[in-house]
Amino acid sequence: MTFLLQMIVTGIVVGSVYALVALGFVLIYKSSDAINFAQGEFLLIGTYVCLTLITAYNIPFVAALLIALMFSAVLGFVIERIVLRPFIGEPVISMIMATIGLSSVLAGIVHIIWGHETRVFPKIFSEKPVNLGEIVIAPVYLWSLLIVVVMLVIFTLFFKYSKLGIAMRATADDQQAAMSMGISVKMIFAVAWAIAAIVSAVGGILLGNINGVNASLSAIGLKVLPVAILGGLDSIPGAIIGGLIIGILESLTGGYLDPLVGGGLKEVMPFVILVFILMFKPYGLFGKKEIERV
Amino acid sequence: MLTINNVEVMYDKVILVLKGMSMVVPKGKIVALLGSNGAGKTTTLKAISGLLKSENGEVTDGFIELYGERIDVNDAETIVKKGIFQCMEGRRVFKHLSVEDNLIAGAHTRKDRKNIKSDIQKVYHYFPKLEMLKHRQAGYLSGGEQQMLAIGRGIMAKPKVLLLDEPSLGLAPLLVKEIFSIIKKINKEEGTTILVVEQNANVALSIADYGYIMENGRIVMDGTVDRLLSNQDVREFYLGMGDKGRKSYKDIKSYKRRKRWL
Numbered sequence: 001m002t003f004l005l006q007m008i009v010t011g012i013v014v015g016s017v018y019a020l021v022a023l024g025f026v027l028i029y030k031s032s033d034a035i036n037f038a039q040g041e042f043l044l045i046g047t048y049v050c051l052t053l054i055t056a057y058n059i060p061f062v063a064a065l066l067i068a069l070m071f072s073a074v075l076g077f078v079i080e081r082i083v084l085r086p087f088i089g090e091p092v093i094s095m096i097m098a099t100i101g102l103s104s105v106l107a108g109i110v111h112i113i114w115g116h117e118t119r120v121f122p123k124i125f126s127e128k129p130v131n132l133g134e135i136v137i138a139p140v141y142l143w144s145l146l147i148v149v150v151m152l153v154i155f156t157l158f159f160k161y162s163k164l165g166i167a168m169r170a171t172a173d174d175q176q177a178a179m180s181m182g183i184s185v186k187m188i189f190a191v192a193w194a195i196a197a198i199v200s201a202v203g204g205i206l207l208g209n210i211n212g213v214n215a216s217l218s219a220i221g222l223k224v225l226p227v228a229i230l231g232g233l234d235s236i237p238g239a240i241i242g243g244l245i246i247g248i249l250e251s252l253t254g255g256y257l258d259p260l261v262g263g264g265l266k267e268v269m270p271f272v273i274l275v276f277i278l279m280f281k282p283y284g285l286f287g288k289k290e291i292e293r294v
Numbered sequence: 295m296l297t298i299n300n301v302e303v304m305y306d307k308v309i310l311v312l313k314g315m316s317m318v319v320p321k322g323k324i325v326a327l328l329g330s331n332g333a334g335k336t337t338t339l340k341a342i343s344g345l346l347k348s349e350n351g352e353v354t355d356g357f358i359e360l361y362g363e364r365i366d367v368n369d370a371e372t373i374v375k376k377g378i379f380q381c382m383e384g385r386r387v388f389k390h391l392s393v394e395d396n397l398i399a400g401a402h403t404r405k406d407r408k409n410i411k412s413d414i415q416k417v418y419h420y421f422p423k424l425e426m427l428k429h430r431q432a433g434y435l436s437g438g439e440q441q442m443l444a445i446g447r448g449i450m451a452k453p454k455v456l457l458l459d460e461p462s463l464g465l466a467p468l469l470v471k472e473i474f475s476i477i478k479k480i481n482k483e484e485g486t487t488i489l490v491v492e493q494n495a496n497v498a499l500s501i502a503d504y505g506y507i508m509e510n511g512r513i514v515m516d517g518t519v520d521r522l523l524s525n526q527d528v529r530e531f532y533l534g535m536g537d538k539g540r541k542s543y544k545d546i547k548s549y550k551r552r553k554r555w556l
């Protein structure tokens with residue numbers, strides 16, 4: 001029983017990080033209908049920048065985190081500008097292909113700069129486990145959960161109430177009508193990419209603190225694609241719930257099934273669930289219903 | 295004052311749609327732009343608002359000026375900032391946004407953010423129905439309510455010139471009358487200059503000061519409302535009030551052919 005709870009709590013924490021990263025997919029999909037296959041590299045770059053600032057320049061964690069986030073935002077902005085903007089108005093598939101190309105290029109750059117050995121974050125959070133009733137949990141998990149929750153709340157408020165957030169939702173609904181309001185659609189795309197880079201970086205840094213950092217961390221980018229699709233690809237609450245479902249199921253698979261089959265099941269679980277759910281709900285759990293009444 | 299001078303518009307670099315279109319919209323007035331399907335009315339509005347560029351359309355000749363300043367070279371957001379706001383054909387409300395969020399989106403380019411609350415109230419004053427629906431998703435509104443919302447977004451932008459593209463589209467006659475009387479009221483109370491495109495010539499001319507009639511990408515006739523209303527051709531072909539009974543289709547064709555050479 002304690003083991004089960006332990007697995008579930010771990011799943012919730014990891015799943016919440018997935019949800020945050022999936023938000024990046026959702027934003028880009030909502031604004032430009034494209035899927036960003038370079039998201040995993042965004043995650044990796046943000047994480048490495050933060051790690052390098054801490055280890056090589058002795059900058060305190062919080063400051064390093066903020067600088068890494070700013071760096072990611074700029075990276076997202078710039079990449080949107082030079083790589084993706086030429087594809088506005090072209091078929092979506094061209095933009096998706098461009099992100100695949102981008103992903104290889106960024107992966108190459110990361111490899112050149114940081115190599116491929118696993119690095120670890122210096123111990124930032126206290127290592128003394130916290131006892132929550134019967135379960136024992138490392139502080140890094142609690143901090144991760146807290147940071148993710150805070151970020152999700154900030155983004156929710158941003159989209160619900162801020163001028164830019166409303167403009168982003170309007171653009172997702174009807175691009176040309178948004179232009180007729182004087183909304184700069186290019187600017188909205190750029191912001192979507194910047195936010196996607198930020199949430200990826202935060203996700204990477206949190207998971208990096210839990211598991212260490214190497215190039216395979218970018219696989220998380222791909223792993224959260226099922227999360228986003230599960231949630232309906234265009235729904236923010238959907239991404240959150242999708243993240244939690246995948247996180248928990250993954251953790252349970254790792255805890256109960258992997259020892260029986262000798263491991264590896266955990267990694268494919270998200271995709272198995274994805275296929276299964278899409279068979280019944282082709283638009284994901286929370287996919288946008290097209291409102292048609294003219 | 296908005297001036298369109300000898301404008302030529304091409305889509306996709308080959309389809310010539312406006313062929314020397316000229317018109318003037320004087321400050322504080324309501325001008326009606328009438329014409330049959332495909333005449334190029336919507337294209338004219340998009341040329342003014344800069345939305346053409348998002349459809350691979352381009353002003354290839356002539357110019358458009360707002361108070362003597364050329365705007366045909368600007369992009370859509372700059373033109374909104376300069377004070378021209380287009381309510382697009384088919385209403386185009388943001389379906390998944392609430393009514394109130396739609397209104398806030400309408401005010402996107404406004405610098406005086408603190409007046410936005412009171413302007414939302416103003417929209418509710420013109421369209422009391424919207425206030426009751428303010429938290430509803432706009433996609434679920436009826437056609438008439440969506441049209442009110444589309445015009446409401448226009449009020450929120452506080453434009454100098456409001457471009458309305460077929461506000462009567464698909465609405466019941468009574469509602470059309472109501473909406474047009476509100477358009478007139480907005481013109482009076484806010485001092486907004488209005489250019490309204492319509493198929494429904496009757497109702498458009500009922501509120502307008504001046505009218506233009508376009509065929510095939512250019513203006514074929516213009517005049518004060520009184521003059522247009524007393525013109526035999528206008529009465530026959532746009533108001534459906536032929537004095538000698540219905541003409542045959544052949545006659546209408548020859549009329550069009552004649553007009554093409556004007």
Ligand SMILES: Nc1ncnc2c1ncn2[C@@H]1O[C@H](COP(=O)(O)OP(=O)(O)OP(=O)(O)O)[C@@H](O)[C@H]1O
Pocket residue numbers: 305306309311329330331332333334335336337338349351383493
């Ligand atoms: N994006 C476009 N690309 C190519 N051709 C276009 C485009 N938009 C309009 N046209 C063409 O331009 C012509 C004029 O269209 P426009 O929409 O301006 O007419 P309209 O007067 O508004 O007609 P309606 O009363 O039916 O709305 C039509 O022949 C149309 O096919």
Ligand SMILES: [Mg+2]
Pocket residue numbers: 335336337383459
């Ligand atoms: Mg039209």
